[in-house]
Structures are given as C-alpha cells and as structure tokens.
Amino acid sequence: MAKTGNKEACKVLAKQLVQLRKQKNRTYAVSSKVTSMSTQTKVMNSQMKMAGAMSTTAKVRCYKHILHFNINVVLFCIQ
Template sequence: MASLFKKKTVDDVIKEQNKELRGTQRQIARDRTALEKQEKQLEMEIKKMAKTGNRDACKVLAKQLVQVRKQKTRTYAVSSKVTSMSTQTKLMNSQMKMAGAMATTTKTMQAVNKKMDPKKTMQTLQNFQKETAKMDMTEEMNLLLLLRFVFFDSKEREISMAHAPSAARKQPRAATSKADGISDEEIERQLKALGVD
C-alpha cells in the first residue's frame, strides 16, 4: 500500500519515459511491416489488373499504393523523432547525474573542511618538518663520525707502519714524513671538500 503513495524520483520518471519510447518504436516497426506487406499486395494486384486491361481498377489500386507508401515514409519520420527524444532523455539523465555527483562532492568537501582544524593541521605540518630536520641532522652526524673514523684509522695505520722495523727499511723516508704530517687541519679541509662542515 505504501508503494502506491511513494513519490516518484527523477530516475523513475526517466525510466518510464524510456519504456514508453521503446514501446512506441516497436509499434512503429510493426506498423511499417504491415504497410510493406500491403504495398506488395497492391503491386501484385496492379500487375494482375494491367494484364487483364482493367484500367479503372489499376487507377484505384495505384492511388491506394501511393497512400500506403506515404504512410510508410511517415513511419520513418516518426521513428526518427522518437529516437531523438530517447537520446535527449538519456542525455538529460546523464547531465542530472553529473550535477548530483558534483553537488555530493561539494557537500563532502564542505563537511571535511568543517571537521578539519586549521591550527591542528598546521601543528602537524610543523612537527613533521621538525622531525625531518632532526633526521637530516642525524644523518649528517653519522656521516661525519664515519669520515672521522676512516681518516683517523688510516692515519693510525700509516703511523704504525712507519714505526714498524720491517716497514722502516722498505718504505722511503718521504712517505714516512707524509704519514706523520696528517694533521687535524688536513682532515677538516678534506671534510669541507666533501661538503661536510
């Protein structure tokens, strides 16, 4: 009982219209088929009357044939209009759905904007930037410690090799003095050249 008083939506109306248009198209097609049969029968009757020499009957049948052909031509015109109406209905339905989707999207965006607190959003962004900066500093410190370790380890090895008895006999004096000459200033200069302050 409730379905009888249910208010029709736009989609319901469009569906009904499309159903009616399809029904009209089917009826037009049936009418055209009947007219084509009638046209063939009249053509056959005209040929028969022409063979018997009955000119008056031929004239009457010819007039009927002309009327049938005109009617058949009208069915094509009506069918074309019905197709055009169906296309326009579908286009309107599509445009209405798009408009509805846009309205829903706008409402959703407005609801999201109301829920979001600009201060909290800004605070979150600032915290993210701080954490990113901390991570960058930590990476730079790790690189600096690594480079210092490599340079100092290299210096210690060269010094120990310079003082080793076997190494002292085989290694030239210039290399020893060069090893002894690596200072903190030299390491700092090399770090700056690598872009690490």
C-alpha cells in the same frame, strides 16, 4: 488489369500504392523522432546523475573545510 480494360481498379491500386509509400516515409520519420527523444532522455538522465554527484562532492568538500577549520581553531586554542 489494364490490359483487360479495368482502368478503375488500376487507379484505385495506384492510389493505394502512393498512399502506402507516403505512410512508409511517415513511419520512418516518426521512428527517427522517437529514437532522438529516447537519446535526449538518456542524456538528460546522465546529466541529472552528474549534477547529483557534483552536489555530493561539493557538500563533502564543504564539510572537509569546516572540519579542517575547526581542528585548526582547537589546536590554536590548546597552545
């Protein structure tokens, strides 16, 4: 096109090429941010599950302690 003297068309195509490259870079940036957010969500979900498991474990230990204490009191009273 430049050889034929159509400089305006070349300018338009060059601008479109630059805009396309910028858009490609923005797409990569957004894609990496979405991937990061997905990973963070998975980590948060895992942490919530771990907290729930720890809570259950603490409750079981508490009940075990109470039962053990009550058995010792009963055994002491029987003697």
